[in-house]
Amino acid sequence: MQLKLYHYWRSSSSWRVRWAFAIKKMPCAFVAVDLLKGEQKGDAHLKRNPSGHVPVLEVEDGGKTFFLTESLAIIEWMEEIQKEPSLLPGNSFQRARIRALSEIVNSGTQPVQNLKVQKFHSSDPEKQKEWTRHWIREGLSAYENLVKETAGKFSVGDTVTMADLFLIPQCYNAKRFDVPLSEFSTIARIDAAAFQTSECQASAPDKFQP
Numbered sequence: 436m437q438l439k440l441y442h443y444w445r446s447s448s449s450w451r452v453r454w455a456f457a458i459k460k461m462p463c464a465f466v467a468v469d470l471l472k473g474e475q476k477g478d479a480h481l482k483r484n485p486s487g488h489v490p491v492l493e494v495e496d497g498g499k500t501f502f503l504t505e506s507l508a509i510i511e512w513m514e515e516i517q518k519e520p521s522l523l524p525g526n527s528f529q530r531a532r533i534r535a536l537s538e539i540v541n542s543g544t545q546p547v548q549n550l551k552v553q554k555f556h557s558s559d560p561e562k563q564k565e566w567t568r569h570w571i572r573e574g575l576s577a578y579e580n581l582v583k584e585t586a587g588k589f590s591v592g593d594t595v596t597m598a599d600l601f602l603i604p605q606c607y608n609a610k611r612f613d614v615p616l617s618e619f620s621t622i623a624r625i626d627a628a629a630f631q632t633s634e635c636q637a638s639a640p641d642k643f644q645p
């Protein structure tokens with residue numbers, strides 16, 4: 436099986452999947468799609484993902500090529516084909532909580548901070564930032580309140596789970612948009628702990644910056 440990840444260095448959704456690859460130690464080639472040049476809207480990329488988004492995982496298996504889209508679906512697929520180390524550990528309730536925390540970022544926070552949404556909201560960069568900060572605060576506040584019930588060293592217990600793969604790239608965006616993590620004490624602690632792990636460091640945007 437040959438794996439190729441189409442990604443962008445600063446895309447938070449791409450970082451989630453790069454981090455999963457680092458944890459599972461699955462070999463994968465990385466191909467950059469330059470979002471600033473609009474490569475995600477070109478014919479070649481739209482054939483891989485009609486949404487015009489990264490990440491996309493190309494899987495060549497048994498002479499067939501599959502394009503997997505949506506970071507959560509990609510990570511769940513990786514978990515199915517290689518269980519250990521598990522990103523969805525624990526019992527059914529713990530796994531449901533890991534998915535719920537992931538979704539707070541995946542569907543409740545990240546989509547509204549996308550550049551195309553900011554631009555549709557306003558052409559004024561200051562208004563774009565205000566919009567983005569508002570939605571990041573809203574999302575991280577919900578995450579903070581829910582994560583208090585399960586947090587150990589990380590979001591759910593003491594090992595990195597899929598929830599952390601969604602949270603930490605979102606924290607990176609919070610910092611970019613001047614939302615101080617000190618507003619969210621549990622999240623700030625998890626963010627610091629995550630950066631102590633080699634897999635988080637190895638998959639971080641600065642390691643992929645062109």
Ligand SMILES: N[C@@H](CCC(=O)N[C@@H](CS)C(=O)NCC(=O)O)C(=O)O
Nearest residue numbers: 446447448488489490505506507551
């Ligand atoms: N739910 C999608 C979100 C993907 C997404 O929004 N990707 C952004 C970068 S983080 C993107 O490709 N944006 C391109 C654009 O806005 O034109 C996922 O999890 O894969």
